[in-house]
Amino acid sequence: MLNILKNFMPSPPPHLTGWKRFLAYLDILGLFQFDPWGNSMFIKRIIIFVSGWPTYWRIAVANKLKIEGGEHLKDLPNTNVLFISNHQTYFADVITFYHIFCGAKWGMFKKIYPFYLCIPRAKSYYVAAKETMKSGFLPKVFSMAGAILVERSWRAKGENIKRDVDSSAGENVEQGLNFGWVVTFPQGTTSPYAPIRKGTAHIIKHNKPIVVPVVIDGFRRAFNKTGLSYKKRNTNLKVRFKQPIYFNDNQSLEEIVEIVSDIIEQNIPENIAEWREENSNS
Helix, strand or coil: CHHHHHCCCCCCCCCCCHHHHHHHHCCCCCCCCECCCCCEHHHHHHHHHHHHHHHHHHHHCCCEEEEECHHHHCCCCCCCEEEEECCCCCCHHHHHHHHHHHHHHCCCCCCCCHHHHHCCCCCEEEEEEHHHHCCCHHHHHHHHCCEEEECCCCEECCEECCCCCCCHHHHHHHHHHHHCEEEECCCCCCCCCCCCCHHHHHHHHHHCCEEEEEEEECHHHHECCCCCCECCCCCEEEEEECCCECCCCCCCHHHHHHHHHHHCCCCCCCCHHHHHHHHHCC
């Protein structure tokens, strides 16, 4: 119970002292809190509250959400935690993570009930392609809920390209980790069994976060590619959190990439032809 109550206590920035620091401890809704990029935490909580109700219906009522390994979220610190996951839709995956994280703040680790939207977990961020998050009104709103925007150096507008690596990406992810939890999809695409990008390995090696592997399933069957429209209702959506892991300084980037590919189960299966046939019929 005490651990849950701690989740609701604001953590004032270190530069505040005296009565200002005392008042900051009372600011549960984040009225005077801002993230590292100057965005209002109160506005972010409003966005999560408003968008949370219809999206909860989509993932937990119209479809059936099953959470496995939620107990691994119990003792995580409030900062420097990196969730790495396979990716199946643009938005439904990360929206589901937000619901689960908000539920965890209230002590819900197996099933979620949306009253947590009243005081949601706001210190959550996710890495997303800049072009995706600027492609319409809803993506821009979702971006305000905590997107760390990166410019992909290998793909744009659905085509393979080659351009300079976004040097600000690692810096922004580091700020997000210093402030809270960050979700990243290291393949950088919703295509299954795509290669793991080395950017994730650089982030792990530089920031030394607690890494929580996640494997999701069912989202590609339930939603279209954006995750905003249904393909099939009453689908089982599975989110499986694995035991947190720690990487050491001696591991090379190549080794980290291989481990990440393995723990999020994105190594190409031997029966790939059979897998493709099964999924083309689903």
